[in-house]
Amino acid sequence: MNAMLESLREHWRDQAAALPGDTARRERALEAFLAEGLPTTAEEDWKYTSLAHLEQARLTLPGPVTLARAMAAVERHGVPDLEGPRLVFVNGQLIPPACRLEGRVPGLTIESLAQVLGEHDADEALDRVVDLDRYRLARLNTALFQDGARVRATKGVITDAPIYLLFLTLGDAEAMQLVQPRVLIETAEGASVTVIEHHCGEGEAAVINAVTEIVAQPGSRVTHYRIQEHADTHAQVASLNARLDRDAALVCHNIDLGGAVVRNDVHVRLIAPGADVELNGLYFTRGTSHVDNHTRVDHLAPHTSSREDYRGVLAGRSRAVFNGKVLVAEDAQKIEAHQSNNNLLLSHECEIDTKPELEIYADDVKCSHGATVGQLDATALFYLRSRGLDEDTARGLLTFAFAEEVIARLGIAPLAERLSSTVIGHLPDSDRLRAFT
Amino acid sequence: MLKIKDLHARIDGKDILKGLSLEISAGEVHAIMGPNGAGKSTLAQVLAGREGYEIVSGSVEFCGRDLLALAPEERAREGVFLAFQYPVEIPGVNNVYLLKAALNAIRKHRGEDELDAYAFMKIIREKMQLMQMDASFLNRGVNEGFSGGEKKRNEILQMAVLEPKLALLDETDSGLDIDAMKVVADGVNSLRSPERAIIMVTHYQRLLDHIVPDVVHVLADGRIVKSGDRSLALELEAHGYEWLQQAVGT
Numbered sequence A: 001m002n003a004m005l006e007s008l009r010e011h012w013r014d015q016a017a018a019l020p021g022d023t024a025r026r027e028r029a030l031e032a033f034l035a036e037g038l039p040t041t042a043e044e045d046w047k048y049t050s051l052a053h054l055e056q057a058r059l060t061l062p063g064p065v066t067l068a069r070a071m072a073a074v075e076r077h078g079v080p081d082l083e084g085p086r087l088v089f090v091n092g093q094l095i096p097p098a099c100r101l102e103g104r105v106p107g108l109t110i111e112s113l114a115q116v117l118g119e120h121d122a123d124e125a126l127d128r129v130v131d132l133d134r135y136r137l138a139r140l141n142t143a144l145f146q147d148g149a150r151v152r153a154t155k156g157v158i159t160d161a162p163i164y165l166l167f168l169t170l171g172d173a174e175a176m177q178l179v180q181p182r183v184l185i186e187t188a189e190g191a192s193v194t195v196i197e198h199h200c201g202e203g204e205a206a207v208i209n210a211v212t213e214i215v216a217q218p219g220s221r222v223t224h225y226r227i228q229e230h231a232d233t234h235a236q237v238a239s240l241n242a243r244l245d246r247d248a249a250l251v252c253h254n255i256d257l258g259g260a261v262v263r264n265d266v267h268v269r270l271i272a273p274g275a276d277v278e279l280n281g282l283y284f285t286r287g288t289s290h291v292d293n294h295t296r297v298d299h300l301a302p303h304t305s306s307r308e309d310y311r312g313v314l315a316g317r318s319r320a321v322f323n324g325k326v327l328v329a330e331d332a333q334k335i336e337a338h339q340s341n342n343n344l345l346l347s348h349e350c351e352i353d354t355k356p357e358l359e360i361y362a363d364d365v366k367c368s369h370g371a372t373v374g375q376l377d378a379t380a381l382f383y384l385r386s387r388g389l390d391e392d393t394a395r396g397l398l399t400f401a402f403a404e405e406v407i408a409r410l411g412i413a414p415l416a417e418r419l420s421s422t423v424i425g426h427l428p429d430s431d432r433l434r435a436f437t
Numbered sequence B: 001m002l003k004i005k006d007l008h009a010r011i012d013g014k015d016i017l018k019g020l021s022l023e024i025s026a027g028e029v030h031a032i033m034g035p036n037g038a039g040k041s042t043l044a045q046v047l048a049g050r051e052g053y054e055i056v057s058g059s060v061e062f063c064g065r066d067l068l069a070l071a072p073e074e075r076a077r078e079g080v081f082l083a084f085q086y087p088v089e090i091p092g093v094n095n096v097y098l099l100k101a102a103l104n105a106i107r108k109h110r111g112e113d114e115l116d117a118y119a120f121m122k123i124i125r126e127k128m129q130l131m132q133m134d135a136s137f138l139n140r141g142v143n144e145g146f147s148g149g150e151k152k153r154n155e156i157l158q159m160a161v162l163e164p165k166l167a168l169l170d171e172t173d174s175g176l177d178i179d180a181m182k183v184v185a186d187g188v189n190s191l192r193s194p195e196r197a198i199i200m201v202t203h204y205q206r207l208l209d210h211i212v213p214d215v216v217h218v219l220a221d222g223r224i225v226k227s228g229d230r231s232l233a234l235e236l237e238a239h240g241y242e243w244l245q246q247a248v249g250t
């Protein structure tokens, strides 16, 4: 057993009793995870993304952070000006003074998992959607997560204000922390919620292993944001697992602007006619960062639809991976699945591996996919220069515009503005580009 | 103002301009007509500095300077403006910000102060009125989702704001209905001035009913094969380019 797995076993021994919820279930998950270990590049799904550097890392479950330190970090990283409820977690622990839950909407429940596990049905509500055999790191989350959020909307409840979940990781020089955000979103028939998961951090190396589950009952709607702005010392693995019933709709925005090694899995199951998912993604990789997005949409019923548009901007010596899988089950006739992945390479040393994967067992389907890897459009570049803009500004502007098309779809102005500003900050000549926004 | 001497240009190994010569002075409006594929857009793009063309021989002098030695943005700042035959859609780059950046880049080059927001908007509003464009165009992406006619109007709006010395209009009339053509023509006419030269590339003579040129050139097979006054355009209209090719013996 390697050092990482050993350290996990020790933590289990010392801290299992303090973890909220059903200990037996946690233990089963831990044993299964320890038996399998971390995924390796020998596995097809992990071919391009190595977690080998973590095998010898002794991980620590984080202890409490002082309130002053937590509040100062929230101030630095949180998105200001967002209306609506919020839960804030720093190193996996809820920071009540930073949360805002007043002005509750009847039928909408937003809870800290640590507070509700062990009560009612909360334990059984977990692990219902995630395919644990495929997303093995989710088992580690189930075994050792410390806290997270549960969002529930009862029948017909429609909420406008986004629910903001901030997960902050403050890396520590003394020990590499394992921070495991956990989110569960459940919408009853006809309900509608918007949830922003904002994952960010600073400081020394840390490992973040997040799991989100979404269960959408017939006719309900979930708009979900996963905004990742980790420090360039942080490794992050996340899986988003959703099940959509008849006429349910899910829109997912996946934005990656940080992290050293990042792996995101999205798995959406469309289980009844009319279910619809839209996946909207942007990754901007720089330096030596590595961002891997694997998405999988299972069309398990006829008349289901999916649209996916992921874009990447790669700079420096960074690397990105995109793998978009669409599965169409045998009886799933009349489905529509469209996918595109476009990448801009800003340097000669960056690298992208992009692969669509279609597995279709029905015959009456409309599917399309396309991937591009390229440089900026020469005609657009000439157009801008012919208006007097110098070449660097024109290039920066077109790069920004490429990313901005994804950001423009976010629909929440304070969030979009914040991300636009971050993207500009990552481009050369950012001061000049700011004049354009 | 502009002296093109025996210009030969090629792209991808194909000769397009084959010894083209042309002179235009400040205050003049020239029309260039010619069949499809003659090299009209190539000439316009070469003058504006599009990369990818190989200049085999010849020279272009603009206000006493070697135009071909300048980068596209330097040409723009010196006062060359190209209204594109196919204006580019650039989603994510705001129309009004582009106008502002372009105007300020040119002003800076001329040694003038950058305009503040108020002074800038005053100019924009005035020019938009001239082009009968709704203010909503300003906050859209550059040409994004514009109809063909709206794109052409937007090109002339940019020209009106930037006030170039030399304007190259590449088929600004194509795809316009008669009302839109009048708006565009009024826009162009309002910019006629003793300090400015305008070259209009067009396929049809109908634009010339609205913007009356001083000189009409016929460009065929990479060369100016005939120049004359306005009546040349009418003759072309009546007899077609075949007549011309026979007339000049090509």
Ligand SMILES: Nc1ncnc2c1ncn2[C@@H]1O[C@H](COP(=O)(O)OP(=O)(O)O)[C@@H](O)[C@H]1O
Residues within 6 Å of the ligand: B011, B012, B014, B016, B034, B035, B036, B037, B038, B039, B040, B041, B042, B043
């Ligand atoms: N990138 C290119 N590669 C090869 N040939 C080109 C290219 N661009 C234009 N041409 C050719 O150059 C000729 C002149 O084109 P153009 O200048 O657009 O003509 P016009 O504007 O007069 O219709 C045409 O035969 C066209 O096919």
Ligand SMILES: [Mg+2]
Residues within 6 Å of the ligand: B040, B041, B042, B085, B171
């Ligand atoms: Mg042309």
